Amino acid sequence: MKTWKRTSAVAAVAIMASAALAACGDAPEKSADKKSDFLPCILSDAGGFDDKSFNQLSYEGVKDAAKELNSDYKEFESKNENDYAPALDQFVNQGCDAIVTVGFALSAATVESAKANPDIEYILIDDAADNDFDGKKDADNIKPILYDTAQAAFLAGYAAADYTKTGVVGTYGGQPFPTVTIFMDGFKQGVDYYAKEKGKSVKLVGWEGNDKGVFTGGFDANEKATNTAKQILDQNADVILPVGGPIYQGALTAIKDSGKDVAMIGVDADFYETDPTTRDLIFTSILKNMKTSTIEAVVAAGNDKFDPEAYIGTLENDGVGIAPFHNFESKISPDLQGELDTVKAGIIDGSIPVSSYLTK
Structure with missing residues (x-):
């Protein structure tokens, strides 16, 4: 019994010492596991x-x-x-x-x-x-x-102008808000730049600039969105850019109903990844790196480093860009990607100007 008591006492001391060490040495780990009260x-x-x-x-x-x-x-x-x-x-x-x-x-x-x-x-x-x-x-x-999605849309417009077989590309939007028309502006500038540089005639339907364009009147994937897309396709466009969240679903329906070989360009996210139903039709997507910029802003706020200054995503800071051509990779000109890299560099260094409501 005495031996048992002595052993127990030694064990107790060892446990207390271990607990004391844990209280010191493991404090940072426990602190890291503590739930933040930031909401x-x-x-x-x-x-x-x-x-x-x-x-x-x-x-x-x-x-x-x-x-x-x-x-x-x-x-x-x-x-x-x-x-x-x-x-x-x-x-x-x-x-x-x-x-x-x-x-x-x-x-x-x-x-x-x-x-x-x-x-x-x-x-x-x-x-x-x-x-x-x-x-x-x-x-x-x-x-x-x-x-500044006009910069990325410029690249998409250039690529669409290079890809079109009919010589007609088109776009339409939900409503004429600046954050919608900025895509259409950049797309038009890219199409026009390609036509000028290559000496080719490429027509853009659905957007003339200065708020003159085709719009569904909302951002719902409804019959109006489908009919608006059909209006663009009926003008012989074989590349279409719907700008306005779910309205692209109207374009999907219109393309399938037309029976024509039409490519679609996504906006904001890479539609090939976010909506696999688009994979046979998605040419590329005009990207906003929204997830990363949102993470950075929220984490900064959570760490008491909230910065109220505006963030503007550009090609230079990777805030905007275009997605890969995915299933269309084998269908595009072998020179297109190299040309896009050159155009992108020109936009970044200012030798190829791209205007938008953010740069006026």
């Missing part, structure tokens, strides 16, 4: 988080940022514009520390909420938070995240 929240526009486009990318960015910060997050998927203000009020009442709002349609509601809650940090995707159009942000606690 990021994200509000979609009416397109929803499964739009295969900018809502989805931003949502994935918030989820990954929350994982990196070891925090929870909250989400609200809007059904229509009437959801925006109430959802933001709900986020405020739930104690959100950073609120991500996705899309230009949420700009006014975001500004109003930000002004009423200066201690909350807001991250507005795809809008400058300048509802007064005076060139200044309307609330100091908003970080606008913007993308």
Whole structure:
């Protein structure tokens, strides 16, 4: 019995010493495992988080940022514009520390909420938070995240002009917001640049510039989206660029109904990856690196390093770009990729100017 007691006492001392060492040596690991009380929240526009486009990318960015910060997050998927203000009020009442709002349609509601809650940090995707159009942000606690997609769309326009067999390419949008028409502007400039450089005639239908173009009037994948795409295809376009989240689904239907050999260009995300049903038709996609920029903004806020200055994604900082040609790789000119690399370098160094509402 005495031996057992002595052994037990020694073991007890060893356990206490081990516990003391663990308290010192393992403290950082335990601290790292501790749940953060920082709470990021994200509000979609009416397109929803499964739009295969900018809502989805931003949502994935918030989820990954929350994982990196070891925090929870909250989400609200809007059904229509009437959801925006109430959802933001709900986020405020739930104690959100950073609120991500996705899309230009949420700009006014975001500004109003930000002004009423200066201690909350807001991250507005795809809008400058300048509802007064005076060139200044309307609330100091908003970080606008913007993308000069005209630069990437220029490359897509150049590629489409090189690929077309009919000599006609087309585009249409949801509504004539700057973040929609910026794609169409860049696409037109790329088509025009190709035609001038190559001395070839390539016609663009659906967009003349200066807000003159074809639009569905919304961002739903409805009959209007299909009929609008058919309108473009009926003008002999064999490459089509739908700009406006889910409206591309109308183009898919129109292409299949036409029985023609038509290639489609995606926007925001690489549609080949986000929507496998497009793989036989997707030529390339005009990319916004929204997921990465959202992660960076949310993580900075979670680490008390929130920077309210606007971020603008460009070709130079990899904020925008175009996706691979995937199944069309064997169908494009063998010289096209090299030419695109040269054009991209020219856009970056300024020798090939690309104008957009962000550069005016």
